Amino acid sequence: MPAFAEDHVGPLGSPISSGARRPTMRDVAKRAGVSLKSVSRVVNKEPGVSPSLLESVRRAIEELGFHPNVGASSLRRADGKTATVGLLLEDIANPHFSAVQRAVEDLALPRGIMVFAVSHDSDPRREIALARALITRRVDGLILVPANEDQSHLAAEMQAGTAVVCVDRRCTGLDADCVVTTDETGSAEGVRHLIDVGHRRIAFLGPRSVLPTCRQRYRGYRNALETHGIRIDPELVLVDLNSTAAADGAVSALLAHPCPPTALFTAQNLLTIGAIRALRRRGLEGSVALVGFDDFPLADLLSPGVTVVAQDPTASGRTAAEVLFGRLSGDTSPARVHVVPTNLVRRGSGEIPPPG
Amino acid sequence: MPAFAEDHVGPLGSPISSGARRPTMRDVAKRAGVSLKSVSRVVNKEPGVSPSLLESVRRAIEELGFHPNVGASSLRRADGKTATVGLLLEDIANPHFSAVQRAVEDLALPRGIMVFAVSHDSDPRREIALARALITRRVDGLILVPANEDQSHLAAEMQAGTAVVCVDRRCTGLDADCVVTTDETGSAEGVRHLIDVGHRRIAFLGPRSVLPTCRQRYRGYRNALETHGIRIDPELVLVDLNSTAAADGAVSALLAHPCPPTALFTAQNLLTIGAIRALRRRGLEGSVALVGFDDFPLADLLSPGVTVVAQDPTASGRTAAEVLFGRLSGDTSPARVHVVPTNLVRRGSGEIPPPG
DNA sequence: CTGTTAGCGCGTTCAT
DNA sequence: ATGAACGCGCTAACAG
Numbered sequence: 001m002p003a004f005a006e007d008h009v010g011p012l013g014s015p016i017s018s019g020a021r022r023p024t025m026r027d028v029a030k031r032a033g034v035s036l037k038s039v040s041r042v043v044n045k046e047p048g049v050s051p052s053l054l055e056s057v058r059r060a061i062e063e064l065g066f067h068p069n070v071g072a073s074s075l076r077r078a079d080g081k082t083a084t085v086g087l088l089l090e091d092i093a094n095p096h097f098s099a100v101q102r103a104v105e106d107l108a109l110p111r112g113i114m115v116f117a118v119s120h121d122s123d124p125r126r127e128i129a130l131a132r133a134l135i136t137r138r139v140d141g142l143i144l145v146p147a148n149e150d151q152s153h154l155a156a157e158m159q160a161g162t163a164v165v166c167v168d169r170r171c172t173g174l175d176a177d178c179v180v181t182t183d184e185t186g187s188a189e190g191v192r193h194l195i196d197v198g199h200r201r202i203a204f205l206g207p208r209s210v211l212p213t214c215r216q217r218y219r220g221y222r223n224a225l226e227t228h229g230i231r232i233d234p235e236l237v238l239v240d241l242n243s244t245a246a247a248d249g250a251v252s253a254l255l256a257h258p259c260p261p262t263a264l265f266t267a268q269n270l271l272t273i274g275a276i277r278a279l280r281r282r283g284l285e286g287s288v289a290l291v292g293f294d295d296f297p298l299a300d301l302l303s304p305g306v307t308v309v310a311q312d313p314t315a316s317g318r319t320a321a322e323v324l325f326g327r328l329s330g331d332t333s334p335a336r337v338h339v340v341p342t343n344l345v346r347r348g349s350g351e352i353p354p355p356g
Numbered sequence: 357m358p359a360f361a362e363d364h365v366g367p368l369g370s371p372i373s374s375g376a377r378r379p380t381m382r383d384v385a386k387r388a389g390v391s392l393k394s395v396s397r398v399v400n401k402e403p404g405v406s407p408s409l410l411e412s413v414r415r416a417i418e419e420l421g422f423h424p425n426v427g428a429s430s431l432r433r434a435d436g437k438t439a440t441v442g443l444l445l446e447d448i449a450n451p452h453f454s455a456v457q458r459a460v461e462d463l464a465l466p467r468g469i470m471v472f473a474v475s476h477d478s479d480p481r482r483e484i485a486l487a488r489a490l491i492t493r494r495v496d497g498l499i500l501v502p503a504n505e506d507q508s509h510l511a512a513e514m515q516a517g518t519a520v521v522c523v524d525r526r527c528t529g530l531d532a533d534c535v536v537t538t539d540e541t542g543s544a545e546g547v548r549h550l551i552d553v554g555h556r557r558i559a560f561l562g563p564r565s566v567l568p569t570c571r572q573r574y575r576g577y578r579n580a581l582e583t584h585g586i587r588i589d590p591e592l593v594l595v596d597l598n599s600t601a602a603a604d605g606a607v608s609a610l611l612a613h614p615c616p617p618t619a620l621f622t623a624q625n626l627l628t629i630g631a632i633r634a635l636r637r638r639g640l641e642g643s644v645a646l647v648g649f650d651d652f653p654l655a656d657l658l659s660p661g662v663t664v665v666a667q668d669p670t671a672s673g674r675t676a677a678e679v680l681f682g683r684l685s686g687d688t689s690p691a692r693v694h695v696v697p698t699n700l701v702r703r704g705s706g707e708i709p710p711p712g
Numbered sequence: 713c714t715g716t717t718a719g720c721g722c723g724t725t726c727a728t
Numbered sequence: 729a730t731g732a733a734c735g736c737g738c739t740a741a742c743a744g
Contacts, residue, residue: 022516024721035731040723048729065512067491071427071438072721075736082427084472084493092473093458095451095653102449105475109486114472114493116440117448119461130465135423137440137470156421160378276657297451298652301632303659380737391715396739404713428737431720 023064032060043068074138080161085324086134087117088127088144095297096269096313097145100167103317104143107325113140122208122242124148135162141324146171149210163327167320169212170337177327179320179338181311183213183293186342187220188227190291190309191265193344195228198354199263199289202230203254205247205275206239206267214239217267217293236261247274255282262354263289269296272306289352293342300347307350315340379420388416399424430494436517441680442490443473444483444500451653452625452669453501456523459673460499463681469496478564478598480504491518497680502527505566519683523676525569526693533683535676535694537667539569539649542698543576543623546647546665549700550619551584554709555645558586559610559617561603561631562595563624570595573623573649592617603630611638618710619645625652628662645708649698656703663706671696 025043029036034053041049042057060066074082087104089097101117108115116134120126127147131154134142141163142154151166152173158164164171170178194202204221206214218239225232235257238250247266251274254261266272272292279285286304295310319338381399385392390409397405398413416422430438443460445453457473464471472490476482483503487510490498497519498510507522508529514520520527526534550558560577562570574595581588591613594606603622607630610617622628628648635641642660651666675694700706 026721036722037724037731038729041730044723050729053730067488069431069494069721070492071494072431072736073723075425075428075431075738076721076723077736078724080736091458092448092461093451093454095449095454098449098451098454101473102447102475105448105473109474109489112489114474114489116470117457117461117473118465118470119458132423133465133468133470136426138425138427273654273657280657296654298629298654298658301629301636301658302654382737392737393715393739394713397714400739406713409714425737428720429739431722432737432739433720434740436720 022069023066025066025068027064028057028060028066031064032056080138081140081328082138083111083113084137084139085113085115085141085143086131086137086139087115088130088134088142089117089119090122090145090147091119092117093119094270096294096311099313100317100320103314104321107318107321111325113325120145120147122147122211128153131157140328141165143167143320143324145169146212149212151176163324165320165324165327167316172212175335177320177323177335177338179316179323179340181316181340182342183216184220184223186309186311186344187217187265187267187293188224189220189342189344190293190307190350191221191224192228193307193346193350194263194265194289194291195224195230197263197289197351200230200354201233201236201259201261202263202265203236203238203251203261204265204267205241205250205271206237207241207271209239214267221265221267241271241274244270244274244277247271248278249274251275251278252281255284255288261288263291263352266290266292268292269294272296272308276302276306285349287352287355289350289354291350295345299345302349304349304352305347307347308345309342310345311342312340378425379422381422381424383420384413384416384422387420388412436494437496437684438494439467439469440493440495441469441471441497441499442487442493442495443471444486444490444498445473445475446478446501446503447475448473449475450626452650452667455669456673456676459670460677463674463677467681469681476501476503478503478567484509487513496684497521499523499676499680501525502568505568507532519680521676521680521683523672525567531691533676533679533691533694535672535679535696537672537696538698539572540576540579542665542667542700543573543621543649544580545576545698545700546649546663546706547577547580547621548584549663549702549706550621550645550647551580551586553619553645553707555619556586556710557589557592557615557617558619558621559592559594559607561597561606561620561622561627562593563597563627565595570623577621577623597627597630600626600630600633603627604634605630607631607634608637611640611644617644619647619708622646622648624648625650628652628664632658632662641705643708643711645706645710647706651701655701658705660705660708661703663703664701665698666701667698668696 025036025039028039118130124147135157143165145168150173151171164176166178170180241247264275266275292308295308299306381392381395384395474486480503491513499521501523502525506529507527520532522534526536597603620631622631648664651664655662
């Protein structure tokens with residue numbers, strides 16, 4: 001009669017065969033000579049276990065190298081919680097979003113919650129497909145940066161008990177908490193700063209124009225100009241720029257204009273960088289003013305330093321996570337909008353005066 | 357008799373009550389008037405389902421807003437696969453690692469695999485605790501940046517069938533695939549470049565000295581100097597720098613030395629940035645040469661541009677993911693070391709000659 | 713082509 | 729304080 005795989009045990013009783021089945025609570029129970037339920041109690045730190053039983057179960061767990069299966073656990077558990085949350089961002093490789101991710105991670109891990117992070121690249125279909133994939137994983141909660149103009153596709157899921165929090169942009173068609181920043185007033189402040197320095201021809205460079213954030217930042221730009229009686233020149237407004245390269249090209253085109261802008265306001269960090277590249281190539285980084293929305297690493301080390309309307313992505317991520325975990329802990333108060341303020345950081349590029 | 361929650365249905369038959377139980381395959385089966393197994397076949401796209409049955413099941417799924425539960429699925433499934441992988445990095449907020457993460461994501465999502473990403477901050481205990489947490493989630497595979505000097509804590513898990521791939525640093529005590537870069541020869545190339553420019557007093561700034569990568573990069577530094585008959589001055593070798601600020605301080609101290617270095621070699625991207633800050637504060641960025649290991653965004657836009665020994669974190673992430681998914685698809689060939697080459701990128705800071 | 717039965721690993725419910 | 733039975737949502741192995 002051939003030996004069974006379970007018979008091949010090493011010094012500590014750990015299985016050695018390559019196809020080793022993972023030990024289960026039953027295996028632990030058998031080895032400790034107790035019932036399955038007692039093992040469950042020990043694993044879940046339920047009170048009311050005798051010290052001797054606890055000790056023998058602990059030993060069996062150690063000897064077998066047992067690791068509980070959270071999937072099976074959450075399947076059976078009354079509240080159905082999986083102790084996982086989904087984080088649906090635009091692009092995790094963008095420092096803005098990796099800061100958000102890190103902040104969420106820092107609140108999640110101490111609670112034993114793990115994070116599925118995915119990028120939708122501002123593609124509305126990806127937002128929906130990835131949200132579905134996360135739902136399929138039964139995440140307890142979902143933090144997302146809306147890409148669609150409408151998030152009602154998540155309504156049924158919220159009904160079913162999944163907590164949802166939006167970051168950076170507020171959602172529509174969904175009664176969820178939102179963590180946003182002062183897009184409009186922040187942009188207005190940045191543009192007003194350029195006006196104060198003396199500029200009148202200020203270009204606006206924005207990302208996908210359907211995005212609410214883009215619209216709000218544009219509104220801030222428009223308000224600032226109008227407040228100061230400056231007419232908006234449509235030729236100085238360029239949107240739907242979806243990459244650094246696109247911004248670079250747009251700025252190059254602007255500068256070739258017969259009456260070029262004397263200052264640029266870029267509504268997103270990648271576009272700011274594209275604008276800097278274009279200015280550099282022409283040696284104009286010291287003569288054309290620039291204010292960008294959203295800070296980025298090393299902005300202070302460039303020459304000139306880049307003046308920005310800084311968001312605080314770490315604070316946004318932290319706030320979103322706090323709100324989400326509050327919901328998961330039973331907070332049923334009405335959904336709110338949480339505002340994380342921006343602040344203008346003067347570093348040089350925004351203080352360049354117009355020529356003449 | 358009170359109405360049951362299930363009785364409250366909206367226009368499409370979707371549950372409206374707030375405690376709405378999520379529809380299961382049984383609910384779909386009942387509504388479509390077929391067996392549970394038929395629903396399973398449709399959901400898993402198994403062949404051999406009549407068009408009419410497929411259609412009615414599809415409709416029921418749509419009407420109920422059914423989403424399969426992968427947790428339950430993988431629990432029952434023969435291979436036990438969860439379609440999730442773990443990514444255990446040093447710090448997801450560091451652009452080097454977020455590039456790795458993005459590359460892994462780009463290969464995972466098309467396969468229906470989701471990624472748990474976590475940061476261990478080079479803390480050995482965190483590496484172990486987080487690996488355990490991931491194992492508890494039954495990830496099919498694990499990509500990790502080793503923080504410990506030994507990874508044997510994962511041996512039992514590999515035995516049990518979890519695929520493991522190490523990135524950036526090779527593992528010890530574990531027979532796993534590794535994706536590494538040319539730390540030693542790349543560093544030697546960077547230092548040799550400084551020597552070629554005429555430098556003799558070249559400082560080495562490194563992170564935690566116990567890290568194999570730090571040691572290998574130091575070895576490259578030493579080899580390059582020795583090859584050119586330059587004696588190593590221990591006062592110019594500073595390690596265990598764990599942050600931008602630490603590097604900043606170290607460089608400040610070096611420059612206060614009576615016979616300061618004329619060039620710096622920084623063995624990690626955060627340290628490179630710290631060094632730049634220190635040089636800037638003294639207005640020395642144009643007179644002290646600098647070569648950094650690992651590229652970073654905007655390195656080309658600084659003045660002078662930062663010469664680096666560039667790694668390709670996207671390639672590393674892609675390679676690691678390819679190897680991992682190969683293992684998950686049944687590749688049982690012996691574990692290998694995969695090398696992603698570095699290359700020297702001259703941008704100005706490394707071409708500054710010594711004074712005189 | 714379709715359905716029936718069994719049970720994955722675990723927490724709940726209720727008995728002892 | 730401990731345990732037996734049951735079933736969470738789903739797929740595997742078989743039967744028809």
